[in-house]
Amino acid sequence: MTRIYALASAVLIGSLMLGAAVAVYLGQTRGASDDQFAQCRASVVAGGAGAIGGPFTLVDETGQTVSDTDVITKPTLLYFGYTFCPDVCPLDTVRNAEAVDLLEAGGHDVLPVMISVDPLRDTPEVMAAFTANIHERMLGLTGTQDQTDAAARAYRVYYRANREGDDPYYLVDHTAFTYLVLPEHGFVEFFSRETTPQQMAERTECFVEAGS
Structure with missing residues (x-):
């Protein structure tokens, strides 16, 4: 009798485990x-993609006040940096430019x-x-x-x-991600500094085509 109960328990446990596995699989499939x-997607955002991005109001290179809807009228690679940055920002923005050229060659x-994180020095003319x-x-x-603080908060930057006193040569610590934003979908992906121009172009192309 004990053996029968043991076998029955084993079958029940097996059925429950199988059911749980199926539920997890279906949940993952449905979510995907x-x-x-x-x-x-090649990255994971805590809280989902909707937790990053949002409205902002800034000033463009001509001195005109613009909103996110004025700026993001096409797929956009958005980077937060500053012009006095000695190494990271020039390298990252050049990488982004190379990715844009690769995308253009592919018809995108x-x-x-x-976006400057150094509004004190980065005037529209400097930008x-x-x-x-x-x-x-x-x-x-x-x-x-x-305005800078609000934009940075929106993108979790x-x-x-x-800066100490009147030192004109201060540096600015900042996160160095590039954000892919689509006009009708908002933020969809971020790229780390290790991402190559080719990788950025390929992943951006995937999002652009999937979102069209």
Whole structure:
């Protein structure tokens, strides 16, 4: 009798485990099928992609106040940096520009943008000179301290100016991700510094085509 109970328990446990496995599988499959960009994603965002991005108001290179809807009218590679940055920002923005050129060769029009995290020094004129050296279509955005803070919060960007007194040569610590934003979908992906231009172009192309 004990053996019969043991066998019955084993069968029951096996059935429960199988049921749980099927439920997990179905849940994963359903979640993936609900995400039109599932085949493109290579990163995970805590809280989901909707936790990053949102409205902002900044100033463009001509001194005009613009909103996110004015700027993001096409697939956009959004980067937060500053023009006095000695190494990281030039390398990252050049990488982004190279990815944009690769995408253009493949028939995709993607806008490279840099938002300054150093509004004290990065005037519209300074931003214009910087972006012109990187790519003819790169857009530079700056703004007031409050506008910069709001944009950084929207994209979960950390930055801190290491400024003491009137030192004009201070550096700014900041996160260095590039964000892919689509007009009708908002933020969809981020790229780390290790991402190559080719990898960025390929993943961006996947998102653009999946979102069209």
